[in-house]
Amino acid sequence: EAQVTQNPRYLITVTGKKLTVTCSQNMNHEYMSWYRQDPGLGLRQIYYSMNVEVTDKGDVPEGYKVSRKEKRNFPLILESPSPNQTSLYFCASSWTGMNTEAFFGQGTRLTVV
Amino acid sequence: GENVEQHPSTLSVQEGDSAVIKCTYSDSASNYFPWYKQELGKRPQLIIDIRSNVGEKKDQRIAVTLNKTAKHFSLHITETQPEDSAVYFCAATSDTGRRALTFGSGTRLQVQP
Numbered sequence: 648e649a650q651v652t653q654n655p656r657y658l659i660t661v662t663g664k665k666l667t668v669t670c671s672q673n674m675n676h677e678y679m680s681w682y683r684q685d686p687g688l689g690l691r692q693i694y695y696s697m698n699v700e701v702t703d704k705g706d707v708p709e710g711y712k713v714s715r716k717e718k719r720n721f722p723l724i725l726e727s728p729s730p731n732q733t734s735l736y737f738c739a740s741s742w743t744g745m746n747t748e749a750f751f752g753q754g755t756r757l758t759v760v
Numbered sequence: 761g762e763n764v765e766q767h768p769s770t771l772s773v774q775e776g777d778s779a780v781i782k783c784t785y786s787d788s789a790s791n792y793f794p795w796y797k798q799e800l801g802k803r804p805q806l807i808i809d810i811r812s813n814v815g816e817k818k819d820q821r822i823a824v825t826l827n828k829t830a831k832h833f834s835l836h837i838t839e840t841q842p843e844d845s846a847v848y849f850c851a852a853t854s855d856t857g858r859r860a861l862t863f864g865s866g867t868r869l870q871v872q873p
Contacts, residue, residue, distance in 0.1 A: 680860065689766075689849055689863035690804070697859075705860055706761070737803060744859025745851075746792040751803040 649674045653738050653752035660728055660759055668723045668755050670738030678744050679721040680705070681713065684735040684754075693736075696721055697744070728759040762787040764852050766864025773840050774872050781867045783850035784832040790852040793826060793833045794861070798847045807848075808835070840871045 651672045660666055672679065680695040682705075692705030696715040710732055712724040721740075725732060738752040739745070763786040773779050785793075794809035810817045810824045810833065817824050821840075826833040837844055847868050851861040 678859070687769075687865055689764075689865045690861075691863070692858075692860045695858055695860060703858060705858070744853070744855070745861040746853045746855050746859050748794075748806050748809070749861065751805070753803055 649750070651738055651740050651750050651752040653736075653755050656753060656755060658755060658757050660757070662729055662759055663727050666725050666728060666757075668725075668736060668738075668757070670721045670723065670752055671719050672721075672738075672740040672750070673719065674740060674750065675718065676740040676742055676750075677718070678742065679715065679738065679740045680745065680749075681711070681721070681723045682737045682739060683707065684737060690737065693723070725757075728757075730759045733757060733759050762790055762852055762854075762862040764850060764862050764864045766850050766867060768867060769865065770868045770870070772870045772872060775840060775842060777840055779835075779837045779840055779844070779869055779871075781835045781848055781850065781869075782832060783834070783852075783864050784830075785852040785862075786831065787852070787854065788831070789854045789856065791855060792853050793824070794851050795824060795835050796849045796851065796863075798849065798866075800846070804849060837869075840869075842871050842873050845869055845871045 681693040682690040694713040696702045741749040791812035796804035798804045823836040850864040
């Protein structure tokens with residue numbers, strides 16, 4: 648089954664404790680992206696990757712890192728989480744960009760206390 | 761960058777009525793306009809999309825219209841059913857640059873039985 652898988656689904660952590668949210672897709676998509684969803688703001692892009700070893704900032708990259716060592720995986724790293732990073736996070740993948748159908752992961756609800 | 765505005769933020773209709781959600785965009789380079797449906801606690805899923813070389817697209821009870829000159833596009837749902845209740849997001853992107861989706865802020869549609 649074609650899918651994008653994120654883990655964990657829920658995470659509560661403390662300020663400053665490094666964490667990683669994993670994302671994996673099995674559709675051989677070139678383009679992968681992270682979004683955060685906040686009430687009244689829709690979804691905003693954090694980082695994206697057009698292919699292996701190619702990553703770049705989206706609209707709200709501060710406080711986040713990503714890597715793309717393999718085509719299928721695109722982890723989101725929060726080196727020193729802060730309460731303003733409490734949000735719902737979605738990983739998405741598509742063939743060549745979000746100008747083609749994007750498939751979203753199940754979401755990760757992160758709470759930073 | 762692109763800016764997408766979406767109205768209304770909430771919409772309540774009776775079962776069987778029609779629902780219309782409107783979006784405007786700012787970047788004339790945008791040429792792909794998808795609509796996503798997000799049920800409570802679920803991931804966004806593509807329900808219909810339109811490209812700038814087309815003025816209207818229909819899929820059963822759902823239709824999207826695009827006015828490039830005025831830079832607005834709309835989602836039309838006819839014969840609404842309770843299972844249409846969800847949050848709907850419009851988005852826009854182009855074939856150039858980072859090809860990221862810029863989302864509207866969402867419309868919560870409630871279909872009353």
